[in-house]
Amino acid sequence: MALLLLQRRPVAGRALLVTGSGCPGHSLCRSNVQEQTRRQVALLNATAQDLFSLYLKCQGEPFSSDTDRLCNPSGIFFPAFRVNRTSERKEVMVAMYKLFAFLNASLGNITRDQEELNPTAKELLDRLHNTTKTTRGLISNLTCLLCKNYNIFQVDVTYGESSKGKSTFKKKQQGCQVLRKYVQVIAQAARVLLPHLSPP
Secondary structure: OOOOOOEOOOEEEEEEOOOOOOOOOHHHOOOOHHHHHHHHHHHHHHHHHHHHHHHHHHHOOOOOOOHHHHOOHHHOOOOOOOOOOOOOHHHHHHHHHHHHHHHHHHHHHHHHHHHHHOOOOHHHHHHHHHHHHHHHHHHHHHHHHHHHHHOOOEEEEEEOEOOOOOOHHHHHHHHHHHHHHHHHHHHHHHHHHHHHHOOO
């Protein structure tokens, strides 16, 4: 399980993928881990835009009408994703782990804020919880694949900025920016990762 830290600013860390000094071997992995990972990435990609749209709807004005300006993600930190379909599989898996460790922490941040700001928005909260659950499962599967295939049990990761102490508007905006960037990056991640996970 990854060690996830929420900080007030982007912070580097080392995610401990497994306990002990090395990988525990094949016992960590389910027999269908590759197929399960492929399905999780496909599911996250298929539901990302709907999550973003629902998030916008629940934030109300001015987010619904001024989305391009208020939700522009250019000013926020997001892990670099510089792999492509021709990248080595190991490189792709490490990049994926960094991306989803960051995303998992960010989803926790957004969910906490929405539970405070929109406690009656059941559909949004359910989708945030489901996305977080899928992301955690994906991190677990990536942990397994990195250990099993490459004996990698530690990955340097960076987590985004916490929204604690920010104004209501800033909390809504940060969630909006992160989710918009997520829509863009998960589509790219799916294009890159899925061919690496396809059955031979």
